Amino acid sequence: MSKAEILEALRQHPFTHDMDEAWKESLAEIARLQTYAPDTLLLREGRAADAFFLIVDGLVAVEMFVPDRGSLRLQTVSAGEIVGWSWALPPYRWEFDARALVETTAVVLDAAQLRARMSQDCALAAWILSRLLTVVAGRLKATRLQLLDLYAPPPERRPA
Amino acid sequence: MISQATSSPVPNLFLPSPFQVTGVRRETSDTITLRLRPPDGQVFSFQPGQFNMLYLFGIGEVPISISGVHPRTHDLEHTVRAVGYVTRALARLRRGDVVGVRGPFGHGWPLEEVRGRDILILAGGIGLAPLRPALQYLLAHRPDYEQIVLLCGARTPADLLYQPELERWRGRLDLQVFVTVDRGDELWRGHIGVVTTLLPLVERFLDMRRAVVLMCGPEVMLRVAVRELEDRGVPAEQIFLSLERNMKCAVGFCGHCQFGPAFICRDGPVFPLPRVRSLLEIREL
Numbered sequence: 001m002s003k004a005e006i007l008e009a010l011r012q013h014p015f016t017h018d019m020d021e022a023w024k025e026s027l028a029e030i031a032r033l034q035t036y037a038p039d040t041l042l043l044r045e046g047r048a049a050d051a052f053f054l055i056v057d058g059l060v061a062v063e064m065f066v067p068d069r070g071s072l073r074l075q076t077v078s079a080g081e082i083v084g085w086s087w088a089l090p091p092y093r094w095e096f097d098a099r100a101l102v103e104t105t106a107v108v109l110d111a112a113q114l115r116a117r118m119s120q121d122c123a124l125a126a127w128i129l130s131r132l133l134t135v136v137a138g139r140l141k142a143t144r145l146q147l148l149d150l151y152a153p154p155p156e157r158r159p160a
Numbered sequence: 161m162i163s164q165a166t167s168s169p170v171p172n173l174f175l176p177s178p179f180q181v182t183g184v185r186r187e188t189s190d191t192i193t194l195r196l197r198p199p200d201g202q203v204f205s206f207q208p209g210q211f212n213m214l215y216l217f218g219i220g221e222v223p224i225s226i227s228g229v230h231p232r233t234h235d236l237e238h239t240v241r242a243v244g245y246v247t248r249a250l251a252r253l254r255r256g257d258v259v260g261v262r263g264p265f266g267h268g269w270p271l272e273e274v275r276g277r278d279i280l281i282l283a284g285g286i287g288l289a290p291l292r293p294a295l296q297y298l299l300a301h302r303p304d305y306e307q308i309v310l311l312c313g314a315r316t317p318a319d320l321l322y323q324p325e326l327e328r329w330r331g332r333l334d335l336q337v338f339v340t341v342d343r344g345d346e347l348w349r350g351h352i353g354v355v356t357t358l359l360p361l362v363e364r365f366l367d368m369r370r371a372v373v374l375m376c377g378p379e380v381m382l383r384v385a386v387r388e389l390e391d392r393g394v395p396a397e398q399i400f401l402s403l404e405r406n407m408k409c410a411v412g413f414c415g416h417c418q419f420g421p422a423f424i425c426r427d428g429p430v431f432p433l434p435r436v437r438s439l440l441e442i443r444e445l
Contacts, residue, residue, distance in 0.1 A: 014360070059350075059351070061344075061352065070346065073344045073348070073352050074352065075352050075353045075357075076340075076350070076351045076352045076353060078351065078358075078360065078361055079361070080360050080361070080364075081360065101349050101350075102349070141384075142353050142354050142356070142357050145354040145356075145380070145381075145384065146342045146343075146353065146354055148380065149315070149342065150284065150285070150342075150354075150377075150378040150380055150381055151284065151285035151286075151313075151314060151315035151319065151342065151378065152315065153190065153241070153243050154243055
């Protein structure tokens with residue numbers, strides 16, 4: 001795939017679409033466009049967090065493997081969203097698995113090179129980390145709502 | 161019959177009519193859909209979003225949204241979650257039993273007024289029940305509307321209502337359907353997360369600034385969804401919510417369902433957001 005295709009994917013993706021064009025070109029140099037077959041792991045718990053995934057198409061599940069229960073799916077991430085922020089935080093290690101549930105295409109940024117560019121360009125770092133924080137806050141809110149178990153049966157009402 | 165014309169309740173608002181149970185369909189472990197036939201072949205007209213009071217003689221009466229009409233017999237359908245004394249008894253009904261029905265009551269979804277618009281339907285859990293007749297109406301009048309998107313959330317895959325119908329809706333080319341569950345299982349290959357996490361997907365199909373949103377579900381879900389919809393550009397006056405309170409008389413006399421200056425039974429259960437926005441923030445209500 002060409003750099004032009006990656007650049008176009010970055011222009012279209014909600015995470016990067018309003019990013020400065022020069023930054024997009026810089027990111028395109030350290031990215032690849034990759035398609036994952038269903039059931040493929042994009043990342044695995046405990047391994048080095050070496051990539052940042054911008055999901056272009058498909059559906060990805062965030063999972064954790066539990067002995068005797070298998071891989072438990074916690075959330076899904078759709079096209080237009082991102083997978084993985086452990087690459088931005090020491091010790092740069094994945095905390096969960098992420099698995100493509102259907103054929104999934106992502107812009108995959110090389111995390112080491114991305115961190116290097118962010119350390120050289122504070123404005124780029126602030127932009128990406130700020131956008132990442134919005135994503136993290138959104139996922140945290142969604143997780144809290146999941147924990148509320150809103151669809152559980154209501155407490156019993158006594159007949160009036 | 162699903163109608164947008166003004167409906168006419170039975171003459172005596174407090175007198176239940178005996179409807180015969182013509183079918184019971186199990187939806188989930190605690191939820192059933194009752195099929196009810198009016199007495200003497202009467203035609204029962206209602207607006208999607210309205211509710212009936214279902215009365216079990218000697219047991220009690222509960223407000224239940226009208227969840228549709230049977231496509232062949234035109235019998236009335238009510239989806240009931242067995243969570244209390246009366247609803248558990250309703251869930252035990254069998255074909256041939258009789259249930260008292262008062263209604264229809266309240267204001268439904270403004271489907272006539274929103275002709276020509278994009279429609280986003282957002283349902284959480286049993287909240288899909290009062291939205292189902294709205295979707296049936298929209299699909300029956302499909303050329304009158306632009307894009308239609310259904311977002312549906314449930315606790316688990318086993319808790320999804322109307323599963324055969326959901327499958328049919330998903331197969332239609334003129335309707336976008338996204339389903340999510342809070343907890344998946346080993347067979348579930350779809351979305352996992354609260355229903356509002358599906359909102360980013362919607363923007364590919366409709367213009368949020370022009371879309372009309374119809375939603376029903378747990379009140380926390382409604383509050384969160386309202387904020388996210390407005391953040392995405394949906395004007396407040398284009399958002400309609402169906403609210404639930406402890407309705408008793410169904411005609412605004414008893415005050416059990418009073419919600420600030422409004423009575424849910426008489427003035428709702430469907431409200432435009434601007435009418436109830438400030439009330440939703442008052443925790444004592």
